[in-house]
Amino acid sequence: MDYQTARQMFGLPELMDVSSVLVIEPHPDDNEVGAGGTVKRWCDQGTRVTYLTVTDGRAGAEVQSAYGTTASSSPNAVVTMADMVRIRRAERQDANRILGVEESYNLGFEDGGNWSEYQLMSTLVALIRQFRPELVMTVDPWTPYESHPDHVKTGKAVAAALIYAKNRVMFRDQGEPCAVPQAAFYGSAYPNVYIDVTDTWEDKLKAMKAHVSQFDIPEWPMLSQYFTGEAERLYRDHLGERSDGRAEAFKALISMQLHFFPDAVRS
DSSP: OOHHHHHHHTTOOOGGGOSEEEEEESSTTHHHHHHHHHHHHHHHHTOEEEEEEEEOOTTOTTHHHHHTTTSSSSTTOOOOHHHHHHHHHHHHHHHHHHHTOOEEEEEEEOTTOSOOHHHHHHHHHHHHHHHOOSEEEEEOTTSTTOOOHHHHHHHHHHHHHHHHHTOSSTTTTSOSOOOOOEEEEESOSSOOEEEEOGGGHHHHHHHHHTOHHHHSSTTHHHHHHHHHHHHHHHHHHHTOOOTTOOEEEEEEEEGGGGSSOGGGGGO
16 A cells, blocks of 8 residues: 555545644754755745754764854864854754744754664654644655664654654653654655645755855855756656756655555555
């Protein structure tokens, strides 16, 4: 049973028709890279979008070149991890304003730290029960060759949290059980849903550039060209023939497909 059949069987809405979304990212820029155009569409149409950023972003690699002359009066000053955390939280808020995200929270896990999938999962159970979204979106941890531990741990912790959030025995002190009907993963090698983001593509790029520490780099023209080219290819292959059309791709599943459903990879 594929996702679309399962969604229709259970009377669930398409991704753009949900009323509330919890979008969970490992680092402060991941939601923009993976789903910025879709998030902008949700916000524009009045969908309640809540961001959860798992880590504090202290390990952002490009911050020294981007901020070396602004974080201190000395041009050669080294930007500390504490500086980085403050910078990336401010960037997160700048990107939120561009996309229209009004609810955004940072869980404070150490970027690249020795925290466990279980620790994050147990934290997320309480938050899912608090926000009770109609859809949860995060990074796909099962993409082949994904090697960043924060991405793998986050994606798997989110999926596990969806299972335990509805469990009436586990985590009894973490709020009333909540069953989230659907999940969607960005950065997936196995997408099955394609969202037209032609009209919000420039907002996505602006929101990405708001993360100055990550994208104010010499490689940005090449990166933006790559992202745009991929979005145009996705549009042509799956949505239509417009030469200027852009799309974002997601692996969507109903929550039942997240457990003991080996065919989900082909859904």
